[in-house]
Amino acid sequence: MRLTVVGTGYVGLVTGACLADTGNDVIGYDINAEKVASLCRGECPIYEPGLTEIIQANSRAGRLSFTTDVRKAVHHAEVIFIAVGTPPREDGSPDLTALHDVADEIADHVNDPKIVVIKSTVPVGTGDDLEQRMNRRARHRIRVVNNPEFLKEGTAVDDFQKPDRVVIGAEDPEAAECIRELHEPFVRNQRPIFVMHRAAAEMTKYAANACLAARISFINQIANICDAMGVDVNEVRVGIGSDARIGFQFLYPGAGYGGSCFPKDVQALVHVAQRAGVQADLLEAVHSVNQRQREVLFHKITSRFGEDLAGRTFAIWGVAFKPKTDDIREAPAVVLIERLLEAGAKVQAHDPVALTNLRRRFGDRLSYHNVAYDALNGADALAIVTEWNEFRSPNFDEMQRRLKQPVIFDGRNLYSLSTMQRRKFEYFSIGRPSVRPE
Numbered sequence: 001m002r003l004t005v006v007g008t009g010y011v012g013l014v015t016g017a018c019l020a021d022t023g024n025d026v027i028g029y030d031i032n033a034e035k036v037a038s039l040c041r042g043e044c045p046i047y048e049p050g051l052t053e054i055i056q057a058n059s060r061a062g063r064l065s066f067t068t069d070v071r072k073a074v075h076h077a078e079v080i081f082i083a084v085g086t087p088p089r090e091d092g093s094p095d096l097t098a099l100h101d102v103a104d105e106i107a108d109h110v111n112d113p114k115i116v117v118i119k120s121t122v123p124v125g126t127g128d129d130l131e132q133r134m135n136r137r138a139r140h141r142i143r144v145v146n147n148p149e150f151l152k153e154g155t156a157v158d159d160f161q162k163p164d165r166v167v168i169g170a171e172d173p174e175a176a177e178c179i180r181e182l183h184e185p186f187v188r189n190q191r192p193i194f195v196m197h198r199a200a201a202e203m204t205k206y207a208a209n210a211c212l213a214a215r216i217s218f219i220n221q222i223a224n225i226c227d228a229m230g231v232d233v234n235e236v237r238v239g240i241g242s243d244a245r246i247g248f249q250f251l252y253p254g255a256g257y258g259g260s261c262f263p264k265d266v267q268a269l270v271h272v273a274q275r276a277g278v279q280a281d282l283l284e285a286v287h288s289v290n291q292r293q294r295e296v297l298f299h300k301i302t303s304r305f306g307e308d309l310a311g312r313t314f315a316i317w318g319v320a321f322k323p324k325t326d327d328i329r330e331a332p333a334v335v336l337i338e339r340l341l342e343a344g345a346k347v348q349a350h351d352p353v354a355l356t357n358l359r360r361r362f363g364d365r366l367s368y369h370n371v372a373y374d375a376l377n378g379a380d381a382l383a384i385v386t387e388w389n390e391f392r393s394p395n396f397d398e399m400q401r402r403l404k405q406p407v408i409f410d411g412r413n414l415y416s417l418s419t420m421q422r423r424k425f426e427y428f429s430i431g432r433p434s435v436r437p438e
């Protein structure tokens, strides 16, 4: 099938590349000319395991190309996927400007009937609005389908190719069937495709993210209570997670959730609820617990070193909002770095892949280190904010040698308390008793 994907970011690129990989003829369209130029050279503008290989293989096979020419992109396709950003406004409501711009562009250029699939995360009713908006302008009929994306950055290709489920929200059975067929190759392992009302699909995406975010804020709040009571949250986590009704996923205490989805989608759902006259106090709490949690490491640092951090140096390991991505949007590490700099400290940061994005954000306000141990040189302490695998079993002796003093603030509970005790680190983690060598 001839497809166009509008927006070649995390979602659009993965969608386009994976659909080309099953034999479709795909064009990726974006207004960012620099991004399109690099994609045309076979370079992937984001770090996402396995994605570069799929882009290159399908570009070589002639099934995947990229353009900034909207007319060409619209004319090419029977089905157009929209995967542009829907970032939060000041008040938490989602900004649909890019989505509306794209809808107008599509409507102005349609040369025959099209199916438009919204992959961006959007509030209930957006599909209805867009369908009306486009059909008012367009010379040919446009049917709008909602097909929310559940991929996780870091495992996005795998998630797209082997989804837990596919959700298709459509009012038109023929359009639903067309999108179902496109997804058939990805559910051969008997995973379900749910066809539902468009508004239900829109709501499903927000509800899924809100549920996962709620689990994280829940365990973080339990961790903070444990912290105050001298209880080890890890013992509690094991105790509750082994209950089949609860499970272990998204039940790891840490420095708060980040990324471009959970924070924005929880706030958007609160906003949607308020507009509908529904009090969303549980969701408001999920958000505010997380806002506080992102400050937890900084508070532990000031409790140890005092409010004035002038003359102090801190090493940071991990700045991406989670492992295996270079995405630093809403990352807890960014909040921590801001606070440390405001308090007068020097920051030496390491991340396996996200330093380029961090440098774009902070410029020469901190130093950047490609080798993890180099970031430790002369630092008063190390703060671990992202649980990259390579931080799990480091060379502790080397760390001792490089740090000015062996102090670790661990926002991801990577090390056992007994290991830290044995290796004579002063160690502060989340919801577990602190370790202080004699």
Ligand SMILES: NC(=O)c1ccc[n+]([C@@H]2O[C@H](COP(=O)([O-])OP(=O)(O)OC[C@H]3O[C@@H](n4cnc5c(N)ncnc54)[C@H](O)[C@@H]3O)[C@@H](O)[C@H]2O)c1
Pocket (backbone or CB within 6 Å): 006, 007, 008, 009, 010, 011, 012, 029, 030, 031, 032, 035, 083, 084, 085, 086, 098, 101, 102, 119, 120, 121, 122, 149, 150, 151, 152, 153, 260, 261
């Ligand atoms: N990132 C994720 O893990 C994820 C997962 C599921 C759903 N989503 C949702 O998918 C949507 C996209 O997220 P993302 O992270 O891929 O965003 P992104 O910021 O990585 O990519 C968006 C792309 O759209 C392009 N764009 C913006 N305006 C455009 C226009 N008018 N015409 C053409 N291109 C335009 C941008 O240049 C950019 O390349 C959001 O609604 C998000 O909530 C994201």
